Amino acid sequence: MEAARNAEILRAGPLEVRPDEHMALADGRPLTLSRREFDVLIVLARRMGRVLGREQMFELAWGDRMRPGDRSVDVYVHKLRAKLEAALPQWAFIHTHVGFGYRFSSEPSHGFHIPSTNR
Amino acid sequence: MEAARNAEILRAGPLEVRPDEHMALADGRPLTLSRREFDVLIVLARRMGRVLGREQMFELAWGDRMRPGDRSVDVYVHKLRAKLEAALPQWAFIHTHVGFGYRFSSEPSHGFHIPSTNR
DNA sequence: ACACCGCTTTCACACGCCCTTCACCGCCGG
DNA sequence: CCGGCGGTGAAGGGCGTGTGAAAGCGGTGT
Numbered sequence: 001m002e003a004a005r006n007a008e009i010l011r012a013g014p015l016e017v018r019p020d021e022h023m024a025l026a027d028g029r030p031l032t033l034s035r036r037e038f039d040v041l042i043v044l045a046r047r048m049g050r051v052l053g054r055e056q057m058f059e060l061a062w063g064d065r066m067r068p069g070d071r072s073v074d075v076y077v078h079k080l081r082a083k084l085e086a087a088l089p090q091w092a093f094i095h096t097h098v099g100f101g102y103r104f105s106s107e108p109s110h111g112f113h114i115p116s117t118n119r
Numbered sequence: 120m121e122a123a124r125n126a127e128i129l130r131a132g133p134l135e136v137r138p139d140e141h142m143a144l145a146d147g148r149p150l151t152l153s154r155r156e157f158d159v160l161i162v163l164a165r166r167m168g169r170v171l172g173r174e175q176m177f178e179l180a181w182g183d184r185m186r187p188g189d190r191s192v193d194v195y196v197h198k199l200r201a202k203l204e205a206a207l208p209q210w211a212f213i214h215t216h217v218g219f220g221y222r223f224s225s226e227p228s229h230g231f232h233i234p235s236t237n238r
Numbered sequence: 239a240c241a242c243c244g245c246t247t248t249c250a251c252a253c254g255c256c257c258t259t260c261a262c263c264g265c266c267g268g
Numbered sequence: 269c270c271g272g273c274g275g276t277g278a279a280g281g282g283c284g285t286g287t288g289a290a291a292g293c294g295g296t297g298t
Contacts, residue, residue: 099154
């Protein structure tokens with residue numbers, strides 16, 4: 001890679017991920033993510049628009065081979081979704097491809113719910 | 120980086136199928152297909168322009184011999200047609216050859232679904 | 239050493255998608 | 269009119285995924 005000293009910045013709609021700075025920004029506001037959550041996010045964001053299998057995700061994020069039956073990836077996808085939705089309710093980022101894995105890309109959320117706007 | 124060496128890409132009009140990535144794109148937008156739907160689409164797309172018998176399709180997509188009377192292929196052709204038409208209403212991809220099987224190729228649909236300055 | 243605390247992993251269960259099969263339809267040729 | 273063929277919708281069951289909570293692990297401060 002020749003891009004050299006350029007800080008890698010991954011953008012997806014209102015979301016910005018900066019692997020080098022260990023930071024993720026939603027509309028400019030920083031998200032609070034654990035290390036593992038961050039690794040999973042980066043793995044997904046770097047393969048934006050493509051379908052990633054769980055095993056591949058595990059190897060990239062955990063640096064180890066996934067044991068059959070391990071649900072860790074699912075759990076962290078869930079945690080990430082929760083935080084992303086809390087920060088950007090109208091957007092969906094992690095999409096399930098049943099039988100294959102997950103795909104990352106920013107898409108407007110299907111239905112939208114607003115916490116306490118309604119009353 | 121990642122060399123996209125074997126990246127097989129099948130194109131038919133506005134449709135793009137990428138077997139290696141478990142992805143199908145309609146005008147660049149990803150389709151959500153189940154595993155079986157995907158397999159059938161790939162089988163058809165790889166034999167583009169040729170007529171495929173149901174038995175042959177079944178063996179290629181299911182990896183097994185088709186039992187006489189099995190309608191699975193018909194059902195999945197139907198499911199695929201539905202999703203393809205939803206994504207690309209003006210195109211027809213899967214064509215029936217009565218007594219033989221199906222043929223895949225992109226052709227403009229002769230019926231019309233979009234009211235506009237048409238015709 | 240102990241208590242506290244956040245993070246990770248595992249577990250159990252709920253739920254929804256998916257695959258298969260079946261029934262019924264209309265069409266066409268004999 | 270009857271039988272073969274393909275289109276289509278729906279039911280049943282299986283299993284892949286979503287999800288909350290408990291258990292395990294390390295680190296930090298007192």
